[in-house]
């Protein structure tokens with residue numbers, strides 16, 4: 001029997017496969033398709049303090065092996081989440097991670113402070129990498145200083161572990177990851193989507209009402225994989241790899257490059273059972289390769 005469990009230090013997961021924020025609703029929507037108990041964990045849709053409608057449609061465009069979204073962080077806010085969703089999730093034996101958003105650093109802290117009083121949450125994933133904020137389209141993850149500031153503030157507030165979700169839209173991802181670590185982050189989620197756009201040639205207009213959106217899906221896997229490898233060389237905290245994962249092989253590539261766990265995003269829209277299939281693939285791979293614990297493969301890339 002292969003042991004698929006992984007230890008993030010602050011959290012032990014029954015396997016390294018989680019779902020990515022914004023692609024798995026609040027978990028409950030996927031229960032007809034996926035046994036949540038089989039997952040290592042799941043990350044719910046990003047939450048601001050108050051409910052938000054997000055951007056006007058069209059908000060999604062398909063591209064070659066990818067998807068551009070400009071949802072704009074539509075969400076139900078912390079109060080409704082705590083009252084309506086959390087009670088429905090409390091009996092599942094898997095790690096529930098809440099993706100936390102904020103218009104400014106204080107809102108991130110307020111969301112965490114509110115959620116700290118609720119049961120059933122394993123950790124927070126700080127979404128400091130979405131451009132739809134009041135900061136003129138800039139998000140904290142674009143500079144080491146703003147990354148450090150928000151992580152430091154939230155870490156001082158939170159009673160739970162913090163995983164900081166970084167943006168790939170930077171020149172030097174390592175300096176941002178180090179800033180998050182210095183701010184007290186317990187882990188790094190790498191990464192969010194790539195700033196992108198698509199044009200309707202007939203109308204000569206952008207295909208997205210928001211003009212820009214974030215590119216996800218298989219198209220981005222090699223790009224984010226490179227960043228995971230670079231960051232893994234320099235930080236001491238665990239990394240969760242996210243970007244274009246559709247198969248067990250993709251998950252293994254990320255883990256060999258240095259990720260302790262992975263999240264599956266866009267693939268959930270193509271096949272909602274992708275995560276459970278990946279878990280099976282990992283089991284088969286480890287059995288065939290004689291690997292007793294999947295942790296043995298983390299960061300084993302031979303260069």
Ligand SMILES: Cc1cc2nc3c(=O)[nH]c(=O)nc-3n(C[C@H](O)[C@H](O)[C@H](O)COP(=O)(O)O)c2cc1C
Pocket residue numbers: 020021022023045046067069071073099127165191192193215216217218220242243244245263264265266267
């Ligand atoms: C429709 C959609 C909504 C998303 N919403 C969020 C969100 O609320 N918070 C967040 O941190 N990331 C969000 N993301 C980014 C994903 O969590 C993930 O980082 C990204 O899609 C890359 O993974 P993938 O290629 O497996 O999809 C969203 C992505 C998509 C496609």
